[in-house]
Amino acid sequence: MSLSPDQQRSLRCIAGLMIPVSTAYQVPGADDPVIFADILASLGMDTADTIKALAALDAIAGGVFADQTATAQNDAAARLRDAGGPEVLSMGRVILQCYYRDDRVVRSLNLEARPPFPLGRTLAQGDWSLLDPVRARPKFYREAPE
Amino acid sequence: MLDPVDVLIIGAGASGAAVAWSLTDTKMRIVCLEQGDWHKPTDYPANGRDWEARQLNDFSVSPNRRGRVQDYPIQEDDSPIKIANFNGVGGGTVLYAGHYPRFHPSDFRVKSLDGVGDDWPISYKTLEPYYAENDRMTGVSGLAGDPAYPPKQPMMPPLPLGVSGAALAKGLNSLGWHWWPSDSAIATTDYEGRAKCINLSHCTSGCAQGAKASTDITYWPQAIRAGVELRTRCRVKEITVNEQGMASGAIYFDADGKEVFQPAEVVIMACNGVGTPRILLNSKSEKFPNGIANSSGLVGKNLMFHPYAQIYGYFDQEMDGYHGPNDCIWSQEFYETNRDRGFLRGWTFEFTRGQGPVMAAVTGMATNRLPWGEDHHRAYRRLYGHRAGMVAICEDLPEEHNTVTLDPFLKDAHGIPAPKITYKLSENSRRMLDYAVERGSDILRAAGAHDVGFEKPLGHGGWHLMGTARMGKDPTRSVVNEWGRSHDVKNLFVVDGSLFVTSAGVNPTCTIQALALYVADSIKQRLATLFD
Numbered sequence: 001m002s003l004s005p006d007q008q009r010s011l012r013c014i015a016g017l018m019i020p021v022s023t024a025y026q027v028p029g030a031d032d033p034v035i036f037a038d039i040l041a042s043l044g045m046d047t048a049d050t051i052k053a054l055a056a057l058d059a060i061a062g063g064v065f066a067d068q069t070a071t072a073q074n075d076a077a078a079r080l081r082d083a084g085g086p087e088v089l090s091m092g093r094v095i096l097q098c099y100y101r102d103d104r105v106v107r108s109l110n111l112e113a114r115p116p117f118p119l120g121r122t123l124a125q126g127d128w129s130l131l132d133p134v135r136a137r138p139k140f141y142r143e144a145p146e
Numbered sequence: 147m148l149d150p151v152d153v154l155i156i157g158a159g160a161s162g163a164a165v166a167w168s169l170t171d172t173k174m175r176i177v178c179l180e181q182g183d184w185h186k187p188t189d190y191p192a193n194g195r196d197w198e199a200r201q202l203n204d205f206s207v208s209p210n211r212r213g214r215v216q217d218y219p220i221q222e223d224d225s226p227i228k229i230a231n232f233n234g235v236g237g238g239t240v241l242y243a244g245h246y247p248r249f250h251p252s253d254f255r256v257k258s259l260d261g262v263g264d265d266w267p268i269s270y271k272t273l274e275p276y277y278a279e280n281d282r283m284t285g286v287s288g289l290a291g292d293p294a295y296p297p298k299q300p301m302m303p304p305l306p307l308g309v310s311g312a313a314l315a316k317g318l319n320s321l322g323w324h325w326w327p328s329d330s331a332i333a334t335t336d337y338e339g340r341a342k343c344i345n346l347s348h349c350t351s352g353c354a355q356g357a358k359a360s361t362d363i364t365y366w367p368q369a370i371r372a373g374v375e376l377r378t379r380c381r382v383k384e385i386t387v388n389e390q391g392m393a394s395g396a397i398y399f400d401a402d403g404k405e406v407f408q409p410a411e412v413v414i415m416a417c418n419g420v421g422t423p424r425i426l427l428n429s430k431s432e433k434f435p436n437g438i439a440n441s442s443g444l445v446g447k448n449l450m451f452h453p454y455a456q457i458y459g460y461f462d463q464e465m466d467g468y469h470g471p472n473d474c475i476w477s478q479e480f481y482e483t484n485r486d487r488g489f490l491r492g493w494t495f496e497f498t499r500g501q502g503p504v505m506a507a508v509t510g511m512a513t514n515r516l517p518w519g520e521d522h523h524r525a526y527r528r529l530y531g532h533r534a535g536m537v538a539i540c541e542d543l544p545e546e547h548n549t550v551t552l553d554p555f556l557k558d559a560h561g562i563p564a565p566k567i568t569y570k571l572s573e574n575s576r577r578m579l580d581y582a583v584e585r586g587s588d589i590l591r592a593a594g595a596h597d598v599g600f601e602k603p604l605g606h607g608g609w610h611l612m613g614t615a616r617m618g619k620d621p622t623r624s625v626v627n628e629w630g631r632s633h634d635v636k637n638l639f640v641v642d643g644s645l646f647v648t649s650a651g652v653n654p655t656c657t658i659q660a661l662a663l664y665v666a667d668s669i670k671q672r673l674a675t676l677f678d
């Protein structure tokens with residue numbers, strides 16, 4: 001199962017409406033060519049749900065979503081979002097999982113663009129003296145008959 | 147037909163590994179059948195940039211979502227809490243967070259102390275030496291001196307508090323409530339050939355570093371070196387019986403899908419609280435028309451999860467995000483029964499550090515905190531890295547109407563009936579969840595969080611599977627006796643979470659493994675009279 005060309009165009013439009021490009025934060029939108037290629041390649045087990053969400057979007061828009069005017073697209077997208085449901089959540093999840101692993105987006109969050117392994121991260125020990133009042137507390141578990 | 151073996155263990159997860167290792171002392175021929183595979187450190191999501199996406203897909207906690215050939219489907223429409231598991235060498239410990247609390251002494255005497263549930267046929271004292279042995283085999287980090295527990299000695303120092311732990315601890319201190327660093331099955335120093343934790347991220351999709359004690363890297367290597375044969379991709383369909391009504395072995399599908407019979411002198415079930423009753427119920431014969439070991443009718447009944455409440459908030463300061471294991475600190479302020487609260491028994495709060503970039507967005511959108519359009523980026527930056535919170539692990543009481551049965555329609559890839567879960571939240575659980583959400587919100591506010599939210603019960607949180615082949619002295623009220631042997635079939639044992647009589651308000655795995663070591667020891671001590 002894969003998306004038709006119309007469905008692909010509509011998915012790209014809705015991705016861009018969901019997360020638009022931002023000059024303030026210097027990040028691309030989710031309809032950026034690299035990110036969108038990742039989204040298409042990553043639909044996997046969410047393909048069927050995404051197709052259903054896009055069909056709902058077309059139904060709200062009264063035709064292929066990608067072919068509507070900007071105002072009609074904004075209106076249909078808002079209505080889809082308000083209607084919600086598992087298919088819309090699945091479609092949104094695929095968009096988000098690809099967007100928030102893009103190097104440019106990750107760097108804009110002051111994170112290194114790398115997988116967790118093998119370098120790992122550091123974690124502050126924190127102030128262990130915070131435990132002093134709890135250490136001073138008498139035992140409070142219940143004894144139980146044997 | 148294959149050569150007979152002395153002991154056939156079914157399932158290579160938390161309990162199967164522990165019982166296999168312990169029984170190697172006997173020099174018996176031991177074979178374990180596991181439906182899943184071994185996993186290499188390079189298989190785990192933390193190796194790639196798509197690590198969070200893989201946690202939602204091929205490493206999802208839901209077997210129905212993963213849908214791997216090693217998984218079996220589960221019919222769970224009649225349960226508000228969905229099953230989470232992992233099918234492979236290590237079982238659920240491959241994905242577990244590694245929280246490793248023991249039961250309290252009072253957890254074994256629920257009926258005597260609080261008049262609900264049942265008492266266990268054993269006590270904290272019975273299990274204490276097995277807890278200690280299991281802690282050593284596993285490698286537990288933590289801190290001695292917790293006033294909520296009888297004395298115990300972790301092997302390694304606790305995980306760091308981090309920014310999140312320190313902020314939450316301040317909140318707890320201001321309320322005068324208990325907290326303590328969590329006992330964790332995560333190495334904080336190099337331990338017996340395992341490298342220490344380097345904070346890859348949360349641990350619930352496998353540990354690429356090998357710092358988390360999943361049994362594929364703790365018990366199994368030692369058991370195999372001592373002679374146990376572990377056969378992977380072998381899915382058991384049923385336990386067979388002979389004319390004397392004893393278990394004679396198991397029929398399984400091997401990696402090529404061929405049906406094979408493995409004869410055995412002793413059969414040990416270690417398939418977890420869903421997988422074990424499923425196979426017992428599917429083992430029907432003339433002698434056992436309702437499934438093997440089921441004269442009490444209790445196989446598959448009394449299913450317990452821990453209903454979870456998740457409570458979280460957002461802080462102005464930056465928290466730990468996904469840096470470091472989820473394990474952090476816990477609180478047992480509300481563990482023991484206080485009748486004034488309107489419910490019996492209690493829970494543990496386990497505090498969690500934060501989320502990765504993708505999960506922050508996914509949950510932000512699912513909870514309507516993250517808009518579509520222009521404002522998305524500003525809103526996201528207020529959420530990402532600013533969240534911390536907790537889960538409340540509420541004690542579930544045994545109720546016969548909460549069940550694992552065989553689904554009449556759904557089957558796995560080998561045609562074996564899938565388990566069907568029927569589960570209703572009790573009134574006691576509902577009240578406890580409500581109360582836990584209120585107290586959790588108090589803690590978050592005291593710690594300085596705003597925008598506090600919750601989910602109860604946590605829908606995807608059916609990861610603790612207990613009670614479906616309970617132990618007890620009375621054969622009409624239990625499936626196995628006080629040392630894990632079936633009342634009906636004297637060479638059939640259960641060692642997994644199915645054994646639990648009550649669930650306590652803590653994660654179950656260290657108790658499951660202590661029980662497996664205890665059952666193994668009971669077998670070893672009775673070898674000459676085992677079937678009497």
Ligand SMILES: Cc1cc2nc3c(=O)[nH]c(=O)nc-3n(C[C@H](O)[C@H](O)[C@H](O)COP(=O)(O)OP(=O)(O)OC[C@H]3O[C@@H](n4cnc5c(N)ncnc54)[C@H](O)[C@@H]3O)c2cc1C
Pocket residue numbers: 156157158159160161162179180181182207230231232233234235236237238239240241242243244245246247350380381382383416417418419421422425609610611641642643644653654655656658
């Ligand atoms: C995401 C997640 C987080 C968790 N976090 C924690 C935690 O922090 N602390 C904690 O204490 N617990 C935690 N748990 C629970 C923990 O994993 C389980 O309690 C524990 O693994 C159960 O042990 P078990 O031996 O009963 O079964 P399992 O470990 O589930 O092992 C059962 C094994 O049997 C195999 N099997 C089943 N049926 C068959 C068959 N028919 N034929 C052959 N093999 C079969 C399965 O493939 C599996 O490998 C978590 C679980 C999950 C999924």
